[in-house]
Amino acid sequence: MNKARLTFYVTLALGLQLLVSVGLSSAAITFYYRDTVLPGTSVQGVDIGGLKADEAEKVLRDALPWPSPESLLMLVDPEGQPTHIRYGDIDYRADYHVTVKEALRHSQKTAAWNNIGALFGAMHHGCDLPLVKTFDNVAFTRILDKLSDKYNVPARNAQFAFNGNNVILFQDSKGRQLDTEGTVKQLMDLPVDEHRLVLRFKTVEPDIRISDFNGINSRLSIFVTQFDPTNRARSHNIELASKLINNVIVPPKQVFSLNKVLGPRNRERGYLQAPVIINNKLTSDFGGGVCQVATTLYNAVSLAGLTVVERVPHSLPVPYAPAGKDATIAGDFIDFKFLNNTDFPVLISSQVQQGKLLVSIFGHRQGASARLIKIETERLITKPTRKYVQEEGLVPGQVVVRRPGRDGYQLKTYEVIFENDKEVERRLISQTVVDPEPEVIAVGPGVHTKGLVKK
Structure with missing residues (x-):
């Protein structure tokens, strides 16, 4: 060799x-540390290295005694407002047995033959483990839920008021909401000698910030319509829709959708049944009266000089607005939309006062303005025809008006702009054609009229 x-x-x-x-x-090392804690191991600063399991558990009980069930745990908010609960209320206790098992598991893992470097490193540098604690999560969560009413603070939206046409703004503020999950974790990590738990909170941002009003300094327009407050169902629907659009801010170059803001008009959302116009007829449906809100808003928007994107008139005249100045909405297929065509946000203010609906548009106005916007309409009336129908069951000579008929009309609506009392622009903003509805008269035997139809 x-x-x-x-x-x-x-x-x-x-x-x-x-x-x-x-x-x-x-x-051999792995076998040895099967029931012996690795040297250098401690629990919350208490050394249990080299001890058998039962010895380590006894040392921890003596060095880290757990408070009795009658002991008080103080829960405090960020301002220091306290609430006391008993440890026994949530079955809050230390689990020394599980803590030692975790220490042994750590020892066995570190002493594995393929982790020999970590073994000597752990023995040299040491490892401090937490004391395992248990508590009734359901009971603690129930306590936190009850405390939420005491400690939660709602966010406050920025507000505005107006004096004449001038705007006054009020600062927004953030709110807070008790963070149940975060507080539970905080309790799990609480040192054994600490009996004061600082509650965790989540920040609640306001929906409307003062910056949202940036540039709003004046009332651009106001339009008022009247309604019968004794019609309670219709009045209720008007007030509900008015509240939903009140204080809505439309950013620059954005489109406002009335359907999107109001949502479905149904019983679940609080609407009542009241008169509505459907297919050229007056009937009853949920949300009756909401179209008056649409009409009032439409007129305020037009007077403010904003761009109407979508608007559909009623098929019948309405008593609360000038001819050609109404707007209807229905389901999710007929909407009223407008574009904020300015470089600043605009705000909708909608108020109900003693049978009156007042809708204002607030926005930015550069100094004093001699600009005046008027709405003018042209209307051409078409009279209905009359139709006689002979009906069985009527007595001789009897005449019954089954349908009174309705005028037809062609309506053109213009936006007219004056500067220094001089017309500078006239723009057609809508054109509506409504066919006349014939008058239907039922007659009994013996009545002879021209064009009589037998039924």
């Missing part, structure tokens, strides 16, 4: 012997 081959076999034998020795040593 040559020298090189001999050297190879000797080196291989020594390597195998070293691996076997290390493996046996690691196996």
Whole structure:
């Protein structure tokens, strides 16, 4: 056997012997720390390294005694307002047995043969573990839910008021909401000698910030319509819709959708049944009266000089607005929309006062303005025809008006702009054609009229 081959076999034998020795040593170490805590291990600063499981548990009980169930735990908010609960209320206790099991699991993992470097590192540097605690999560969560009314603070939206046409703004403020999940975690991490738990909160942002009003300094327009307050169902619907659009801010170059703001008009959303116009007839449906809100808003928008994107008139005249100045909405297929065509936000103000609906548009106005916007309409009336129908069951000579008929009309609406009392622009903003509805008169035997139809 040559020298090189001999050297190879000797080196291989020594390597195998070293691996076997290390493996046996690691196996022995792993077996040893099966029920003995690794040196350098502590729990919240209490050294339990080198101790058997039962010894380590006794040391922890003596060094980290747990308060009795009658002990008080103080819950405090960020301002220091306290609420006291008993440990027993949430079955709050230390689990020394599980804590030692975690220490042994850590020891066994560190002492594994393929982690020999970590073994010596852990023994040298040490490892401090937390004391495992348990509590009744359901009971603690129930307590926190009851405290939420005491500690929660709602966010306050920026507000505005107006004196004449001038705007006064009020600063917004953030709110807070008790963070149940975060507070539970805070309790789990609370040191054994700490009996004061600072509650965790989430920040609640306001929906309307003072910056949202940036540039709003004047009332651009106001339009008022009247309604019968004794019609309670219709009045209720008007007030409900008015509240929903009140204080809505439309950013620059954005489109406002009335349907989107109001949502479905149904019983679930608080609307009542009241008269509505459907298919050229007056009937009853949920949300009757909301179209008056649409009409009042439409006129305020037009007077403010904003761009109407979508507007559909009623098929019948309405008593609360000038001819050609009404707007209807229905379901999710007929909407009223307008574009804020300015470089500043605009705000809708909608108020109900003693049978009157007042809708204002607030926005930005550069100094004093001599600009006046008027709405003018042209209306061409078409009279209905009359139709006689002979009906069985009527007595001789009897005449019954089954349908009174309705005028037809062609309506053109213009926006007219004056500057210094001089007309500078006239723009057609809508054109509506409504066909006349014939008058239907039922007659009994013996009545002879031109064009009589037998039924």
